[in-house]
Amino acid sequence: xxxxxxxxxxxxxxxxxxxxxxxxxxxxxxxxxxxxxxxxxxxxxxxxxxxxxxxxxxxxxxxxx
Amino acid sequence: xxxxxxxxxxxxxxxxxxxxxxxxxxxxxxxxxxxxxxxxxxxxxxxxxxxxxxxxxxxxxxxxxxxxxxxxxxxxxxxxxxxxxxxxxxxxxxxxxxxxxxxxxxxxxxxxxxxxxxxxxxxxxxxxxxxxxxxxx
Numbered sequence: 001x002x003x004x005x006x007x008x009x010x011x012x013x014x015x016x017x018x019x020x021x022x023x024x025x026x027x028x029x030x031x032x033x034x035x036x037x038x039x040x041x042x043x044x045x046x047x048x049x050x051x052x053x054x055x056x057x058x059x060x061x062x063x064x065x
Numbered sequence: 066x067x068x069x070x071x072x073x074x075x076x077x078x079x080x081x082x083x084x085x086x087x088x089x090x091x092x093x094x095x096x097x098x099x100x101x102x103x104x105x106x107x108x109x110x111x112x113x114x115x116x117x118x119x120x121x122x123x124x125x126x127x128x129x130x131x132x133x134x135x136x137x138x139x140x141x142x143x144x145x146x147x148x149x150x151x152x153x154x155x156x157x158x159x160x161x162x163x164x165x166x167x168x169x170x171x172x173x174x175x176x177x178x179x180x181x182x183x184x185x186x187x188x189x190x191x192x193x194x195x196x197x198x199x200x201x202x
Contacts, residue, residue, distance in 0.1 A: 017071070020071065021071075040133070041132040043132075
């Protein structure tokens with residue numbers, strides 16, 4: 001699933017490890033989401049969106065809309 | 066002390082393995098001390114205690130995993146079990162061990178694993194229905 005995670009993260013000047021620690025997931029999860037190889041669960045998507053203070057659909061654009 | 070989430074996870078995994086091994090070694094040492102060499106209620110009780118420790122740690126470890134890690138565990142156990150079953154099946158067939166005690170052991174293990182998996186799958190479906198099956202909804 002396409003997402004803007006990498007651009008939001010780099011905008012804050014964070015590393016993947018720092019973001020992973022901030023939302024309590026492994027760095028592998030962040031790498032896989034950014035590489036669009038893994039679709040996060042709804043709770044994880046909400047947690048990421050809340051961290052960047054954006055709506056979920058801003059971070060994960062809805063391709064069906 | 067671990068600082069990052071990944072370090073915490075590594076620490077938990079190490080504790081999981083070490084505590085389980087220590088529990089198993091203590092159980093074995095107690096059996097030797099009491100002169101119990103094979104089977105019986107003492108061995109059963111010790112084994113049950115060791116697995117109780119293992120189970121508590123397994124639940125805690127599972128709860129601490131993020132959802133990608135959980136998928137990774139489920140994926141690797143599922144495909145790992147299928148591949149290992151295929152390997153052992155071919156091994157038994159190739160080595161002509163069809164009626165050996167080894168095959169009986171493998172069969173017992175596979176039947177119990179399949180039985181427990183089916184039981185848990187049933188539990189999983191009921192959980193997905195919020196146990197509405199029981200309330201008659």
